[in-house]
Amino acid sequence: MLKVQVENSILSKKWYSSSHLIQKYVADFVRRNAFLSFFEEELKTKTATFLYQWVDSIEMGATDALRAELAEAGFMRSGQSATTTSYTHPDFPLSSVILKEETTPFCSISLRVNSLGDFLMSNTIHTWIDGSPFSPFRRACISKENGIFVYAIERRAPFAQKPGAQDVNAMSRYVQCYEQYQTRARKVYGQEEQDALRNALFLAEDLVQDIGQDAAASVVLRSEVQYWLRKNYAGQFQNARQEALGLGWQNVTSLTFRTSRVYFADTVRFFEILGFHPIHYSWQGSNVGFGTLTMEYHPNFPRIQIEVDLSQEEGQQNFADRTLEEWGRPGQIGFWCGVNGQSLLGAGVARVTILSNFEEMEQKFAAEGFAVGGNENVHTNPEMWHTDPERVQLLFESKLITREKKEELLSNGFEGSTLGFFLT
Numbered sequence: 024m025l026k027v028q029v030e031n032s033i034l035s036k037k038w039y040s041s042s043h044l045i046q047k048y049v050a051d052f053v054r055r056n057a058f059l060s061f062f063e064e065e066l067k068t069k070t071a072t073f074l075y076q077w078v079d080s081i082e083m084g085a086t087d088a089l090r091a092e093l094a095e096a097g098f099m100r101s102g103q104s105a106t107t108t109s110y111t112h113p114d115f116p117l118s119s120v121i122l123k124e125e126t127t128p129f130c131s132i133s134l135r136v137n138s139l140g141d142f143l144m145s146n147t148i149h150t151w152i153d154g155s156p157f158s159p160f161r162r163a164c165i166s167k168e169n170g171i172f173v174y175a176i177e178r179r180a181p182f183a184q185k186p187g188a189q190d191v192n193a194m195s196r197y198v199q200c201y202e203q204y205q206t207r208a209r210k211v212y213g214q215e216e217q218d219a220l221r222n223a224l225f226l227a228e229d230l231v232q233d234i235g236q237d238a239a240a241s242v243v244l245r246s247e248v249q250y251w252l253r254k255n256y257a258g259q260f261q262n263a264r265q266e267a268l269g270l271g272w273q274n275v276t277s278l279t280f281r282t283s284r285v286y287f288a289d290t291v292r293f294f295e296i297l298g299f300h301p302i303h304y305s306w307q308g309s310n311v312g313f314g315t316l317t318m319e320y321h322p323n324f325p326r327i328q329i330e331v332d333l334s335q336e337e338g339q340q341n342f343a344d345r346t347l348e349e350w351g352r353p354g355q356i357g358f359w360c361g362v363n364g365q366s367l368l369g370a371g372v373a374r375v376t377i378l379s380n381f382e383e384m385e386q387k388f389a390a391e392g393f394a395v396g397g398n399e400n401v402h403t404n405p406e407m408w409h410t411d412p413e414r415v416q417l418l419f420e421s422k423l424i425t426r427e428k429k430e431e432l433l434s435n436g437f438e439g440s441t442l443g444f445f446l447t
Contacts, residue, residue, distance in 0.1 A: 041112035042075075042094045048083070048120070049075040052132050058166035058173055058335075059132070062146075067380065070386055071263045074134075076378035077272050077438040078118045079176050079323065080184075082107075082131040085122035093120060102182060106154075109184075113302075115418040117378075118277065119323065121184070132446065135178055137271020139163050140178045145269030154331065157197040157239060158273035161186055178273075180237035181321030193234075198320030200230050201242050206251075219368055220289045227296040236298040240320050243297055248272050251372040257393045257403040257442040258375060261384075272377070276445045277317075279328040279374040280366035283345035283357050287331045290367055292316050294327050301324075306338025313356045314338045329388065332356045351400045352423065361418050362410060364439045368409075374402055376443030384444060 053059045053074065057111055063074040081088065093110050098120060102109035103196045110120045117135065130376030135141040139152050139161055150293065153160030159180030166173035207226055230239035238328075252258045280288040291301075299318040307313045314333040319326050333342060363370035376391065385395050394404040409433045419429045 025079065026054075026326075039098045040289065041098060041115040041134070043059035043119075043397075044092065044098075045072075045078060045081070045115070045118050046075050048081050049132070050080060052081075052171050055169040056171040056173060057168060059171070059231050066357070067383070069267055070261075070270070071178040071383040072265075072274060073380055073395045073418060075118070076390055077136075077270065079117045079133040079178065080109075080121050081133040082121040082123060082133075091123060109185075113322070115299065115322075117274075117323060117325075128411065129170050129172060131174060133174040133176045133187060135273035136175050136177060136269060137273055138269070139175055139272070141266075142175050145267065146332060155189040155192045155194060157185050157238075158189045159183040166339075178323065179241040182237075197234055197238055197242075198420055200234050200239070201246065204242050204246050205228065205446045209364075209371075211303075211364075211368060213417055216286070216365060216368060220286055220293075220365065221392040224289060224296065227293055231296060232415055240299070240324060244275075244278065245323055247278055247372050248275060248375060251278075251375050251440055254371070254408065255375075255406055255440045255442060257388065257406070258440075260388070260391055260393070261377070272375075274378045275325045275375055276378060277326040277328050277374075277376045277443075278372045279329045279330060279369070279376070279443070281356050281359055281373045282365055282367070283349065283353070283360045285349040286365055287329070288331055288344075288346045290365075291316065291318075293367060294329075299327055300349075304343060306333060312354045314342060316343055325414045328374075330356050358423075359438070361423065362414060363408065363439060364414065365440055370439070372440060374441045374443045376402070376445050378445050381444050402441040402443040405441050407436045408439035409436050 043416045059074065064075070066072050066074055085393075096112070097114070098110040099114045100108060101111040101119065106124050108122050108124070110122070143165075145162060147164050148161050150165060152161060152163045152176075157179070159178075160183035161177040162174045163175070164172060165175050204226065207223060222338055227239065227243075232241060234242070243406075252262055263273070265274075280290060286299065299320045299322070302317055304314060304321045305314045312332060313330055314337070316329045317326055318333075331347065332350065332441065336348070338347070359373070360366070360370065366373055381401065388403065389393055396402060396404055412433060415424075415429055415432050418424045419426065424432070
């Protein structure tokens with residue numbers, strides 16, 4: 024069932040509890056493991072992020088006290104095997120706690136990275152990688168001390184916890200699907216947008232059939248972040264810092280897509296094919312005039328947010344499965360899409376939101392000339408993109424902009440994408 028969020032409230036008491044609980048466990052591990060202590064400082068100084076923000080999972084021996092602590096903080100069971108039970112929090116992204124039923128003195132912590140090879144090389148760590156390239160789950164043990172095992176993990180499936188072997192054909196199919204998605208049609212105009220979006224739906228179905236929903240969702244998320252990076256300078260600045268430690272973008276909590284009203288249903292359907300499902304919707308108020316639909320695959324994967332122009336009446340109802348008619352004149356989101364293109368096509372993601380040490384990040388970004396604003400949704404100011412003359416001309420011919428506005432867009436450009444910060 025969808026949760027209504029007419030007022031945009033991100034932070035709750037239980038959310039704080041979940042964040043602080045993960046931090047508490049990580050702090051205990053840091054005290055007992057020298058590598059974790061060293062790497063925690065590396066992250067703070069080089070990337071302006073905290074160690075706990077890169078945690079994929081923490082594994083400990085099960086006790087009644089731990090179960091009660093997790094329940095009180097709002098964690099819920101998300102998976103179970105013969106020997107383990109997994110817990111995730113609905114509002115704290117990406118991290119899970121795994122309790123082992125057998126008695127053991129050993130605990131483990133797993134850190135998410137984009138590529139194990141890049142991570143190990145960047146940190147000059149010589150160790151064995153367990154699991155085939157491009158498989159659902161791979162890991163490498165990077166430290167063992169005082170009963171704390173530290174792993175770096177590469178994840179393409181949310182539920183996988185054990186490395187697996189894949190044959191060459193499976194690896195080849197994944198690479199082919201990745202490239203097929205990267206090279207799909209994006210730069211289209213007018214009525215061509217409808218054809219390109221329908222082809223994107225067919226492609227999503229093909230990806231799921233060829234490599235499964237988990238890998239298909241991973242392909243899309245990874246590709247869309249890379250496409251966003253190509254014209255977001257704030258993202259490129261942060262990317263250089265995170266790549267210095269070989270991390271990639273595994274601290275992303277959400278990707279925000281913008282769509283014209285007429286393409287809203289197709290955009291939602293695209294992510295439903297990949298396995299995402301709506302979890303809540305919000306309306307930003309009459310002064311802004313658009314709504315946001317949030318979709319989730321699994322807490323271990325970033326969420327999808329879809330922004331679309333809505334009337335007050337539409338925004339206060341469940342609009343997840345609605346087909347929306349185009350307005351005579353577009354609102355804020357529709358105009359953004361008219362100038363830049365649809366997010367699923369030429370424009371790309373409107374905002375990538377990451378976990379970070381926000382106070383430190385804000386200072387670093389300000390020193391580089393990147394302004395940061397917003398209240399609860401904190402983000403860099405939008406990039407100013409060069410406008411596409413053909414797209415601007417279409418707006419003018421459709422009588423959606425004046426000649427003066429046309430010249431302004433061509434001369435000054437228009438606001439594009441942002442980098443967002445998930446407050447922790």
